[in-house]
Amino acid sequence: MGVRAIRLSWGALTVSLVVLLAVAMLSALGVGQYPLTLPQVLQMLVSPLADGPRDAGDLPRTVLWQIRLPRVCASVAVGAALAASGVALQSVFRNPLAAPDLLGVSAGAALGAVLGIFLGWNIVTIQAAAFAGGLAAVVVVHAVGTVLPLHDRTLSLVLAGIAIGSMLGALIALVKTVADPYSQLPAITFWLLGSFASITPTDLALLLGFGVVGIVPLALMRWRADALALSDDEIHAIGLRLPVMRAALIAGATLATSASVAAAGIIGWVGLVVPHAARMLVGASFSRVLPVSMLMGALLMLLIDTLGRSIAQSEVPPGVLTALVGAPVLFALMLRRREVPV
Amino acid sequence: MSGPSQTRERLRTQELLRTRELVFGYAGRGLTSPIDLVLHRGEIIVVLGPNGSGKSTLFRTLLGVLPPLHGRVEWSGRELSGLSARELAMQVAWVPQQPGAAFDFTVEQYVMLGRLGRLAAGASPGSADREAVAQVIARLGIERFRERTLSRMSGGERQLAAIARALAQQAATLVLDEPTASLDFGNQGRVLDTLCGLSGEGLGIVYATHDPNHALRAGNRALVYLPGGRTDFGPVADMVVPERLSSVYGVEVEAAYTAGGRVVLSLAAAAVPVR
Numbered sequence: 001m002g003v004r005a006i007r008l009s010w011g012a013l014t015v016s017l018v019v020l021l022a023v024a025m026l027s028a029l030g031v032g033q034y035p036l037t038l039p040q041v042l043q044m045l046v047s048p049l050a051d052g053p054r055d056a057g058d059l060p061r062t063v064l065w066q067i068r069l070p071r072v073c074a075s076v077a078v079g080a081a082l083a084a085s086g087v088a089l090q091s092v093f094r095n096p097l098a099a100p101d102l103l104g105v106s107a108g109a110a111l112g113a114v115l116g117i118f119l120g121w122n123i124v125t126i127q128a129a130a131f132a133g134g135l136a137a138v139v140v141v142h143a144v145g146t147v148l149p150l151h152d153r154t155l156s157l158v159l160a161g162i163a164i165g166s167m168l169g170a171l172i173a174l175v176k177t178v179a180d181p182y183s184q185l186p187a188i189t190f191w192l193l194g195s196f197a198s199i200t201p202t203d204l205a206l207l208l209g210f211g212v213v214g215i216v217p218l219a220l221m222r223w224r225a226d227a228l229a230l231s232d233d234e235i236h237a238i239g240l241r242l243p244v245m246r247a248a249l250i251a252g253a254t255l256a257t258s259a260s261v262a263a264a265g266i267i268g269w270v271g272l273v274v275p276h277a278a279r280m281l282v283g284a285s286f287s288r289v290l291p292v293s294m295l296m297g298a299l300l301m302l303l304i305d306t307l308g309r310s311i312a313q314s315e316v317p318p319g320v321l322t323a324l325v326g327a328p329v330l331f332a333l334m335l336r337r338r339e340v341p342v
Numbered sequence: 343m344s345g346p347s348q349t350r351e352r353l354r355t356q357e358l359l360r361t362r363e364l365v366f367g368y369a370g371r372g373l374t375s376p377i378d379l380v381l382h383r384g385e386i387i388v389v390l391g392p393n394g395s396g397k398s399t400l401f402r403t404l405l406g407v408l409p410p411l412h413g414r415v416e417w418s419g420r421e422l423s424g425l426s427a428r429e430l431a432m433q434v435a436w437v438p439q440q441p442g443a444a445f446d447f448t449v450e451q452y453v454m455l456g457r458l459g460r461l462a463a464g465a466s467p468g469s470a471d472r473e474a475v476a477q478v479i480a481r482l483g484i485e486r487f488r489e490r491t492l493s494r495m496s497g498g499e500r501q502l503a504a505i506a507r508a509l510a511q512q513a514a515t516l517v518l519d520e521p522t523a524s525l526d527f528g529n530q531g532r533v534l535d536t537l538c539g540l541s542g543e544g545l546g547i548v549y550a551t552h553d554p555n556h557a558l559r560a561g562n563r564a565l566v567y568l569p570g571g572r573t574d575f576g577p578v579a580d581m582v583v584p585e586r587l588s589s590v591y592g593v594e595v596e597a598a599y600t601a602g603g604r605v606v607l608s609l610a611a612a613a614v615p616v617r
Contacts, residue, residue, distance in 0.1 A: 094444035220464040226451065227458045229443040233407050238511065239431025239459025283491070284445035287466075 010282050010292070017295035024299060025076065028306040029068045036060055036068075066201070074199040074207055075305040075318070076298040078260040079270060081211045083297025085253035085260075086271030087278075087290050088218050091228045092249050093158060096279060099272035100257045103161045103250065106268075107168035108137025109261035114175050114188050127206055127262040134258030138250060140164055193317035194265035196305050207263040214255030215294075217248045222287040225249060229284070267319045269326025270297050276333050300325075356383045358433075358515045358546040359404070363413035366396070366403035372411050372571070373399055379565055379575045381515065381546045386537060388557035388578065389550040391567030392591055397550040398439070400565075401517055404548070406430055418514065431459040435511040437518040441504030446491045449503045453479060456510030478509040482536060498529025505536060516540065518549040522556060534560040554595070554607045557582045566590050582607070 029045075030036040036044075044064050085100040093102065100106055112133025116126035141164045145157035172192070179185045218225075224245065227235050235242045260267070278293040301318065304325070308316040363376035373396035381387050389397050402408045404415055406422050415422040417433035425433065435456065443452060456478075457471040479485055482502050492500055501521055508516055521537070522530040530553075538560045541547050551557065557564050557578050564581035566574050568589055574581060587595040587607065594610035 091445075096445060223461060223466055224458045224463075226445075226447070227455050229445045229447070230455065231438060233402060233405065234436060234438055236407055236427060237405050237431065237434070237436035238456060239428040241427055279445070283451070284443075284447045285451050 010288050013281060014291060014295065017292065017299065021076070021295055021299050021302070024302055024306075025072055028072045028302055029064060031306055031310055032063070032068065034059065034063050036064065070199045070201050070204045071196050071305070072302065074204050074263055075196050075301045077204070077207050077211050078196075078264050078267065079274075079297035079299070079301025080294040081207075081214065081256040081260045081297075082267065082270040082301070083274040083278075083293040084215050084218055084290060085257045086297075087275040087286065087293050088225070088249040088253040089271070090275055091225045091286055092246050092253075094229060095158075096276055098158075099268075100253065101165065101268065101271075102158060103254070104137040104141050104165040104168055105134045105254050105257045106261055106266050107165045107172070109134035109258045110192060110266050111168050111172050111175075112136075113191065113262060113265075114172050117184060117188050117191065118175050118179050123200075123203070124206075127203075130262035131210070131255075131258045134254050134261065137164060137168060138254045142250065190317070191265045192319075194267040194319035195315070195317055196264050197309070197315055199263065203263050207259050210259035210262075211256050214252045214257075214259060217252035218256075218290060221245060221248060222290050225286040226284075265317075265319065267301070267322055269322040269330070270301060273326045273329050273333070274300060276330070280333065357381070358383060358418055359548070360416045360419075361404075361413065362416070364403070364410055364415060365412035366399055366408060366410055368399070368408070370411060374567065374571045374573045376413055377565065377573050377575065379563075381548060383514070383544050383546055384541050385562045386541050386547040386549070386560055388561035388564045388582075389548065389567075390552075390554060390557060390564055390582070390587075390590060391550075395567040397567070398519055401436070401519055401548075401550070404517060405434065405436055428459055431511055431513060433513055434515040434517055435508035435513040437501075437504045437508045437516065437521060439519040439523060441500060441507075443492060446493045448489050448491050449479065449484060449487045449495070449506070450475060450489065452492060452503055453506045453510050456507040459511065474510055474512065478506045481509065482506045496529075498525050498532065501525060501529070501533055502536065505533075509540070515546040515548065518547070520550050520552065522551055522553065530556070554582050554587055558605060558607070 026038060026041060029041045030038060040060060041064065044061060082100065085105070086098075089100055089102060090096055090098045109130040110133070112129035112131070113126050115133075116129040121129065141157065141160045144164065145160035148156035148160065150156040150159075176185060176188055179188055224240060227238055227240050228242075228245065228249075230238070232242055257271070274297040275289060275293045278289050278296055282288040282292050300322075304318050304321045308318050308321055357380060359379070359381040361377050361379050363378060365372040365374070365376050367373040377400075379387065389400065391397050399408065403410055404422075406415075406425070409423070417425060417430065422430070443455075447455075453475045454467060454471065457467055457474060460471070461467065479488060482505060484499065484502050484506060487495060487499055487503070492503065495503065505516070505518070505521070508518075516537075518537075521533050525533065534556055537547055537549065561578045561582075563576060564578045566581050566586060568574060568586075569592070574586070584595045584597045584607065596608050596610045598606045598608055600606060
């Protein structure tokens with residue numbers, strides 16, 4: 001028994017998570033400085049145009065459609081995207097404790113966005129810079145990792161990721177020291193901690209679009225991704241082409257992570273802890289871990305953002321809460337973890 | 343009209359693997375003199391050689407991971423370099439020395455990995471795949487571990503699961519790198535019996551071992567690595583004999599006979615008596 005005892009039926013777990021997420025989203029739509037009751041929320045959701053066209057004076061409607069709904073959907077999408085990225089990267093790196101940060105994706109996307117804020121670009125350009133930064137970081141990490149003359153390709157990639165990641169961190173710090181301490185620095189600092197406070201419907205559309213494009217290759221490879229848990233030689237002997245699989249998963253995960261970073265800044269720990277927890281619930285199979293992680297990540301991020309905007313007078317950035325929750329949860333999970341010899 | 347015995351005979355002569363003047367190694371440096379070996383259906387080739395003599399390197403070359411430095415490798419008459427990864431996977435399946443996985447799969451999920459090379463991109467395993475998995479799990483007698491995860495299995499059980507995974511690939515040849523290493527006596531016997539049984543069903547098998555007695559128990563021909571990069575390939579009865587083994591391993595090897603007349607190979611009595 002032990003670990004087996006908590007290994008639920010996969011189908012039952014997925015359905016309960018979907019229901020739970022739907023209930024949580026509806027509840028979150030009502031929570032805030034301007035509270036809405038559940039009937040109010042439901043009525044406005046099912047009949048968006050029943051009371052005639054929206055006007056600026058209709059406060060509940062504006063709060064719901066312009067502020068709450070984009071924010072709730074964005075937190076759900078970011079949670080799902082970060083968790084999916086974590087699942088994919090952990091498979092590629094054969095390490096259940098790997099994270100999207102490992103490839104320098106988050107740091108690269110953050111540098112792109114920080115540069116955009118520093119140069120006073122508009123929001124769409126800042127988002128594009130974040131995408132470009134994340135993708136550039138992963139390409140450089142991959143190139144450096146391939147050049148390193150180590151027999152263990154995974155180790156060389158990880159080493160390259162750590163080195164490039166800390167260089168990117170240094171560059172972000174450099175931009176912060178030269179940024180205007182009154183107008184730009186607070187924006188950069190606040191953004192680096194992550195926030196859903198300023199999500200607009202446009203941000204949400206970009207996030208959903210790129211997030212979905214990033215997750216499609218992960219979903220398509222949900223079966224063969226399991227083979228990545230074997231050694232390079234074994235994968236080859238099974239008849240799979242490792243470089244293609246690795247590239248597709250890394251590209252998809254990078255896109256999903258960059259979309260999240262561009263929309264809400266760096267939010268750590270979700271991509272690390274959630275897939276790990278999902279694996280403990282449904283076992284190791286990628287085809288199960290991916291959807292369950294996305295649902296759990298969405299739920300976690302929604303809870304954290306809703307908590308962050310309602311527990312204090314000023315908002316608590318989600319990155320702060322994910323770290324405070326994530327670190328102890330990770331320790332707890334690791335204590336239960338069983339090692340598999342490779 | 344060909345009867346069943348003739349069919350069997352024809353199967354036996356079907357050539358699965360042939361190397362022609364094969365030289366392998368890293369960075370242009372060959373590890374042995376050219377090797378010419380041939381494997382037919384239902385045959386077992388045992389590879390014997392000291393640590394670090396290049397048994398694993400030979401396997402990596404046969405599997406197309408390393409390009410041959412000289413000569414060629416042919417699977418069922420087709421040159422290795424002309425086979426796609428998928429075609430090669432139909433020819434040969436591989437079991438590494440210490441099979442395992444980075445994630446804690448159940449035996450069923452782990453065996454299914456052997457089917458993935460056959461799936462089209464984006465496809466899910468179908469009923470044929472699940473049937474094949476159930477079949478090999480039953481064939482190796484590990485049904486009771488079907489739902490058990492790898493971390494909860496012993497080394498011997500995991501070795502059987504790895505063989506099942508390789509069999510699920512439905513390749514004609516099985517290559518195993520020291521399948522009995524780090525197994526207890528009972529599990530060594532079970533793995534060797536499994537290999538004999540599989541060869542009896544027409545599979546070609548190549549495996550490496552450090553115990554020459556394994557070659558006597560489960561082997562038709564042997565490839566032995568001699569000092570100075572020479573190799574020798576021939577029937578087990580000619581290759582796995584005390585003089586040759588003494589030269590392979592650089593220690594004195596003796597043959598003893600059981601009451602039933604079976605040969606047992608052993609290291610000669612210790613030069614320094616055990617106190």
